[in-house]
Amino acid sequence: MRISVIGCGYLGAVHASALAELGHDVVGIDVDERKIAALRAGRPPFFEPGLPEILSSAAASGRLRFSTDIADAAGADVHFLAVGTPQTIGGTSADLRYVDAAFEGLLPHLAEGSLIVGKSTVPVGTAARLAARLAKEAPHANLAWNPEFLREGFAVKDTLEPDRLVYGVADERAASVLDQVYRAAIEAGTPRIVTDYATAELVKVAANAFLATKISFINAMSEIADATGADVTALADAIGHDVRIGRRFLNAGVGFGGGCLPKDIRAFTARAEELGRGDSLAFLKEVDAINMRQRQRVVDLAIDVLGGSVFRKKVAVLGVTFKPDSDDVRDSPALDVAVHLKGLGAEVVATDPEGVENARMRHPQLDYTTSAREALTGADLVVLVTEWREYRALDPIETGRLVAERRIIDGRNVLDLHAWRAAGWQVRGLGRP
Numbered sequence: 001m002r003i004s005v006i007g008c009g010y011l012g013a014v015h016a017s018a019l020a021e022l023g024h025d026v027v028g029i030d031v032d033e034r035k036i037a038a039l040r041a042g043r044p045p046f047f048e049p050g051l052p053e054i055l056s057s058a059a060a061s062g063r064l065r066f067s068t069d070i071a072d073a074a075g076a077d078v079h080f081l082a083v084g085t086p087q088t089i090g091g092t093s094a095d096l097r098y099v100d101a102a103f104e105g106l107l108p109h110l111a112e113g114s115l116i117v118g119k120s121t122v123p124v125g126t127a128a129r130l131a132a133r134l135a136k137e138a139p140h141a142n143l144a145w146n147p148e149f150l151r152e153g154f155a156v157k158d159t160l161e162p163d164r165l166v167y168g169v170a171d172e173r174a175a176s177v178l179d180q181v182y183r184a185a186i187e188a189g190t191p192r193i194v195t196d197y198a199t200a201e202l203v204k205v206a207a208n209a210f211l212a213t214k215i216s217f218i219n220a221m222s223e224i225a226d227a228t229g230a231d232v233t234a235l236a237d238a239i240g241h242d243v244r245i246g247r248r249f250l251n252a253g254v255g256f257g258g259g260c261l262p263k264d265i266r267a268f269t270a271r272a273e274e275l276g277r278g279d280s281l282a283f284l285k286e287v288d289a290i291n292m293r294q295r296q297r298v299v300d301l302a303i304d305v306l307g308g309s310v311f312r313k314k315v316a317v318l319g320v321t322f323k324p325d326s327d328d329v330r331d332s333p334a335l336d337v338a339v340h341l342k343g344l345g346a347e348v349v350a351t352d353p354e355g356v357e358n359a360r361m362r363h364p365q366l367d368y369t370t371s372a373r374e375a376l377t378g379a380d381l382v383v384l385v386t387e388w389r390e391y392r393a394l395d396p397i398e399t400g401r402l403v404a405e406r407r408i409i410d411g412r413n414v415l416d417l418h419a420w421r422a423a424g425w426q427v428r429g430l431g432r433p
């Protein structure tokens with residue numbers, strides 16, 4: 001099929017490459033000239049494992065092109081909208097200006113029978129609004145909403161082998177077009193839920209709200225564990241054995257960040273308020289508050305471990321991205337902690353295998369290095385806030401030879417406390433004795 005993907009960020013670049021890999025003829029479109037130039041040269045504009053490989057194989061096949069001109073979307077059978085829906089500046093709702101601009105830009109280029117498919121995460125009601133506009137401006141075209149559930153770091157696999165496909169459609173015709181797009185996944189047995197626009201939009205934000213709630217739940221337990229001397233990791237293991245609960249997403253620590261969970265729960269709450277149902281989602285404000293508190297908890301631990309002040313202390317911050325295997329620093333708890341410590345007068349050296357460039361653009365006041373060894377050398381305190389494999393694998397004895405003082409805060413509860421303590425380290429975790 002001929003497909004356009006409007007918006008080539010973390011979602012769209014992977015989506016476009018994966019669809020080309022599946023045999024479709026794809027054009028990826030973005031207003032960001034630098035991004036498009038990089039993609040054209042076969043270079044992903046961000047770090048995502050597996051993306052360089054599918055990008056180059058799709059480009060070599062001649063089935064994947066990139067453009068900054070929306071007119072190049074003309075002639076496609078299916079147009080995916082994958083533009084950003086960030087939090088509004090100064091507010092909590094989703095900023096729909098990019099979705100609206102991409103949609104309006106597409107209107108003059110829609111072929112007879114073509115389908116616009118929304119992928120971006122939007123407030124419930126957006127698809128119905130756009131469908132009404134489409135019926136007026138381009139009644140020969142159709143609209144579907146097909147939310148995306150990929151995780152950064154696993155984006156390629158999640159796109160090629162999704163857990164489920166959700167189609168929000170107004171008629172069967174749109175569903176059968178999407179079946180053609182996703183034929184490979186459907187033939188592999190991927191569950192497919194065909195529903196209305198509102199349900200599809202809600203599935204997406206409900207899933208993220210649930211995941212966020214699970215994380216804040218375990219972080220709340222970790223606060224109680226701290227007050228009682230209990231161990232939240234053992235607690236998570238124990239409750240996680242109950243298949244109704246499950247162990248995944250019960251890792252207590254510095255909390256969730258990124259370009260999605262935080263802004264999605266806020267936008268969902270704002271939308272519920274608009275609908276006069278603010279009470280129904282009031283708990284998500286608590287989920288958000290618990291989450292944001294974890295960053296402060298790590299800073300407070302640092303102050304405590306350093307005897308009341310971080311001023312002029314050399315602090316090595318391990319990790320700046322919101323999670324490992326990504327270069328994404330949007331709403332990153334790790335970067336927040338680093339900035340806060342710096343604000344308190346600490347001499348922060350932040351390190352990350354992939355996130356330094358993005359972090360520096362946002363917070364140029366921090367000192368950065370991509371070498372963990374360099375960051376650790378002479379440190380009075382080590383703060384692990386993103387659990388990259390290389391940080392989890394640090395050897396306590398060898399690391400002990402680099403630092404000035406053997407003090408470490410495990411902000412992700414991933415270190416073997418016994419091994420580190422045996423090597424003479426003072427180790428503090430969140431919710432661990």
Ligand SMILES: NC(=O)C1=CN([C@@H]2O[C@H](COP(=O)(O)OP(=O)(O)OC[C@H]3O[C@@H](n4cnc5c(N)ncnc54)[C@H](O)[C@@H]3O)[C@@H](O)[C@H]2O)C=CC1
Pocket residue numbers: 006007008009010011012029030031032035082083084085098101102105119120121122148149150151152259260
């Ligand atoms: N990043 C992720 O893991 C996932 C993101 N989502 C959702 O997907 C959407 C996109 O997210 P990301 O890719 O992370 O954002 P992003 O910020 O990385 O990418 C958005 C892209 O859209 C481009 N853009 C903006 N206006 C445009 C226009 N009028 N025409 C063409 N391109 C335009 C921007 O230049 C940017 O490259 C959001 O709604 C997000 O919530 C959903 C699932 C996973």
Ligand SMILES: O=C(O)[C@H]1O[C@H](OP(=O)(O)OP(=O)(O)OC[C@H]2O[C@@H](n3ccc(=O)[nH]c3=O)[C@H](O)[C@@H]2O)[C@H](O)[C@@H](O)[C@@H]1O
Pocket residue numbers: 121148149150151152153208211215248249250251252253254255256257258259260261322323
């Ligand atoms: O809508 C989106 O964009 C995506 O948001 C999340 O994906 P992502 O943000 O890439 O990353 P996650 O793996 O969900 O992690 C999110 C945050 O939660 C934190 N987390 C995760 C799990 C856990 O147990 N504890 C915890 O603190 C991570 O460190 C990270 O900061 C969802 O998992 C995806 O399904 C969804 O498509």
